[in-house]
Amino acid sequence: MKEILIIDSTLRDGSHAMRHHFTAENVRSYAAAAESAGVKVLVVGHGNGLGASSLQIGKSLLSDMEYVSIAMKELKNTKLGVLTVPGFGTVKDDLEPAIKAGAEVVFVTCHCTEADTTQKHIEYVSSIGKEAIGVLMMTHMLSPEGLLEQAQKMQGYGASGILLMDSAGASLPHDVTAKVSALKKGLNVKVGFHAHNNLGMAVANALAAVEAGAAFIDTTMRGYGAGAGNCPMEIITAVLHKSGYATGMDEFALMGISDGIVAKFMKKPIEIDGVRLASGLAGVFSGFCPIAERAGARFGVDPKEILMELGRRKIVAGQEDYITEVAIELAKRKKETKK
Amino acid sequence: MEKVKVAILGTGNIGTDLLVKVMRSSHLECSLFAGRSKDSQGIARAREMGISTSTDSVDAILRDPGCCDIVFDSTNAESHLKHALVLGKLGKFMLDLTPSKLGFMCVPILNLKESLSHQDINLITCGGQSSIPFAHALMVSCPKTEYIELASSIASKSAGPSTRINIDEYVLATRKGIEHFTGVKRAKAMLNLNPAEPPINMHNTLYMETKDEPDIGTIRKNVLAVVEQMKRYTPGVHIVAGPVYEEGRVTLITSVIGAGDFLPKYAGNLDIMTCAAVAVAEEYAKRTDGKGAKP
Numbered sequence: 001m002k003e004i005l006i007i008d009s010t011l012r013d014g015s016h017a018m019r020h021h022f023t024a025e026n027v028r029s030y031a032a033a034a035e036s037a038g039v040k041v042l043v044v045g046h047g048n049g050l051g052a053s054s055l056q057i058g059k060s061l062l063s064d065m066e067y068v069s070i071a072m073k074e075l076k077n078t079k080l081g082v083l084t085v086p087g088f089g090t091v092k093d094d095l096e097p098a099i100k101a102g103a104e105v106v107f108v109t110c111h112c113t114e115a116d117t118t119q120k121h122i123e124y125v126s127s128i129g130k131e132a133i134g135v136l137m138m139t140h141m142l143s144p145e146g147l148l149e150q151a152q153k154m155q156g157y158g159a160s161g162i163l164l165m166d167s168a169g170a171s172l173p174h175d176v177t178a179k180v181s182a183l184k185k186g187l188n189v190k191v192g193f194h195a196h197n198n199l200g201m202a203v204a205n206a207l208a209a210v211e212a213g214a215a216f217i218d219t220t221m222r223g224y225g226a227g228a229g230n231c232p233m234e235i236i237t238a239v240l241h242k243s244g245y246a247t248g249m250d251e252f253a254l255m256g257i258s259d260g261i262v263a264k265f266m267k268k269p270i271e272i273d274g275v276r277l278a279s280g281l282a283g284v285f286s287g288f289c290p291i292a293e294r295a296g297a298r299f300g301v302d303p304k305e306i307l308m309e310l311g312r313r314k315i316v317a318g319q320e321d322y323i324t325e326v327a328i329e330l331a332k333r334k335k336e337t338k339k
Numbered sequence: 340m341e342k343v344k345v346a347i348l349g350t351g352n353i354g355t356d357l358l359v360k361v362m363r364s365s366h367l368e369c370s371l372f373a374g375r376s377k378d379s380q381g382i383a384r385a386r387e388m389g390i391s392t393s394t395d396s397v398d399a400i401l402r403d404p405g406c407c408d409i410v411f412d413s414t415n416a417e418s419h420l421k422h423a424l425v426l427g428k429l430g431k432f433m434l435d436l437t438p439s440k441l442g443f444m445c446v447p448i449l450n451l452k453e454s455l456s457h458q459d460i461n462l463i464t465c466g467g468q469s470s471i472p473f474a475h476a477l478m479v480s481c482p483k484t485e486y487i488e489l490a491s492s493i494a495s496k497s498a499g500p501s502t503r504i505n506i507d508e509y510v511l512a513t514r515k516g517i518e519h520f521t522g523v524k525r526a527k528a529m530l531n532l533n534p535a536e537p538p539i540n541m542h543n544t545l546y547m548e549t550k551d552e553p554d555i556g557t558i559r560k561n562v563l564a565v566v567e568q569m570k571r572y573t574p575g576v577h578i579v580a581g582p583v584y585e586e587g588r589v590t591l592i593t594s595v596i597g598a599g600d601f602l603p604k605y606a607g608n609l610d611i612m613t614c615a616a617v618a619v620a621e622e623y624a625k626r627t628d629g630k631g632a633k634p
Contacts, residue, residue, distance in 0.1 A: 054527055055488050090511060321544035
C-alpha cells in the first residue's frame with residue numbers, strides 16, 4: 001500500500017486564522033498532541049513564515065523563535081518544520097537560529113514564478129544536512145510547464161521535494177492533476193500539494209494530487225488556516241485510507257485533537273462565506289480576507305470588490321499594503337459615480 | 340570644463356542605464372565599460388556607442404589605472420568586496436550599487452557633502468535609497484518612534500540575477516540603512532517580486548509605530564519637502580497614499596517611476612539607484628575641477 005506523508009501546518013497556516021495570536025499554551029498543547037498522534041512533521045511560526053511578523057502582514061503575539069522552542073520541547077519523534085519566504089526571512093536572522101533550536105525541515109517558499117530567489121536559502125539548508133522543501137505559492141497563476149521549470153530550479157539548488165501551494169484556493173481538481181503530473185514526470189524529487197478551500201475543493205484537490213502522484217500533502221487540523229481554511233488533516237487522512245492509501249496515522253486520534261484542542265482555541269469556525277469564496281474566484285492570497293474586511297468596513301467598500309480588483313491586478317502574497325490602497329481607490333470611484 | 344573619467348563595472352541592465360546617464364552628463368564621461376561575460380549584450384551595445392569596453396572587469400583598471408577617477412560598481416555584493424580592495428589602493432572614488440554593506444552609506448539628500456570625503460560610497464539598496472529620505476522625515480516628525488518598517492514591491496522583470504541571489508543582503512542592508520539614517524531602535528525591510536503584466540511600478544509602504552497621535556499636518560509637510568528635494572535627481576518619485584494615522588501607526592505609500600533611460604519606466608527601483616549614483620559622481624566631479632584632484 002502506498003504511504004502518503006501528511007504534513008501538519010496547523011501551527012503555521014492556522015496563525016492566519018488566529019490573527020497571528022497563538023498563545024504559548026495553544027502551541028504547547030497542540031504540539032504535545034501532535035507528537036502523541038504520530039504526526040511526522042509539525043510546522044510552526046508566523047503564517048507567512050519566519051521573519052514575516054510585521055505591520056504589513058500582521059504581528060505575531062510571540063516571536064518565531066519562541067514558537068519554535070515551545071513546540072520543540074514537546075517533540076521527540078515528530079520533526080519540527082519551519083517555513084520562510086526569501087525577501088522576508090533571511091538565513092542569518094531566521095533560518096540559522098531556527099535550525100539551531102531544532103528545526104529539521106525547512107519550507108523555502110516563493111511566488112510561483114520566482115524560484116531563483118530561493119537559491120541561497122535552499123543551498124544553505126541542504127548544505128548543513130537538513131531537509132529543504134521548495135515551495136511554490138499561488139500556483140493557479142502559472143501553467144504546468146511553467147511550474148515544472150521553476151521546480152527544476154529548486155531541485156537543482158538541492159531541494160528534496162517540491163510543494164505546490166494553491167494559496168488562493170482557486171484551483172479545481174483537473175488543474176491539480178495536470179500540475180502535479182507535470183512535476184512528477186519532470187522531477188527526481190517528491191512532489192506535494194497544499195490546498196485552500198475557497199471553492200470548496202480542498203479535500204478533492206488533495207486527493208487529485210495524490211492520485212496524480214503526490215507523495216505528501218500539507219494540511220491543517222480541522223482545516224484551520226488562512227481564508228476558507230486548508231485541507232483538513234483528519235478528513236484527508238480518512239479519505240486517503242478509504243481510497244486505499246496508508247498514512248501511518250489514526251484518523252480517530254486526529255479527530256480527538258480536532259475536537260478536543262483545535263475547536264477550543266479557534267477564533268471562529270472555518271467557513272466559506274462570500275468574502276472567502278470571492279477570494280478564491282479572484283485568485284488572491286487567502287490571508288488577504290480579514291484585511292480586506294477591515295479595509296472594506298473602514299472605507300465603505302464591499303470587501304469582495306476589493307478582492308476582485310486585487311485579483312485583476314495580479315497582486316501576490318506579501319503585498320498586503322495594496323489592500324488598503326485599492327479600498328481607498330474604490331471608495332473614491334464610488335463617490336465619483338454617485339456625483 | 341574638462342569631464343571626469345568614469346569606469347562602469349557590471350554590464351547588465353544597471354550598468355547600461357548608468358552608461359546612458361553618464362553619457363548625458365556634462366561633468367562625466369565613460370572611459371571604460373567592463374564586465375566578465377564575453378557574450379554580454381551590454382558590452383555589445385556599449386561598443387556600438389563607441390565606448391571602450393573590456394571583459395576583464397576590475398583587471399582592466401589595474402592594467403591602466405589612469406583610465407578613470409571614478410568607478411561605478413554594479414556587479415554584486417560579493418564582487419564589490421574584492422573590487423574595493425583593489426580600487427581602494429589605486430585611490431579611485433567608488434560608487435557601489437550592490438548591497439555589500441561595505442562602504443560609507445549615502446542617501447544624497449541626507450549626506451551628499453559628507454559622502455564626498457569618503458572613498459567607497461555605498462548606495463544601500465533600491466528600497467533604502469527610495470524610502471530612507473521618507474523614513475527620516477517621519478522620524479524627524481515623531482522622534483519618539485521606536486519601530487519603522489518598509490515593505491517594497493518591484494516588478495519581477497526589474498529584478499536581475501544579482502538582485503535575486505542577493506535577496507538576504509537586500510533585506511539586511513535596507514534595514515541597516517533605515518536604522519542608521521533615522522536612528523530608530525528597530526527597523527524591518529521586506530521585498531516582494533510581482534510578475535504581473537504590464538509590470539508594476541516600484542511601490543514602497545513605510546509604517547511607523549508611534550504611541551502618541553502624531554500631527555499628521557507636520558508629517559505631510561515634511562514628506563512633501565522630501566519629494567521636492569528627491570525630484571531634483573530622481574524625477575519619478577511621488578506619493579501614492581498617505582501619510583495616514585490609524586491604530587497606532589502612520590502609513591505612507593510612495594512610488595518611483597523610472598526615467599526610462601535604458602531601463603523601462605516601471606524599473607523605478609533601478610532608476611533611483613543609478614540616479615543617486617550619478618548625482619554623487621557629478622558632485623564629486625564638480626569638486627575635483629576635472630583634474631582628478633581630491634575634494
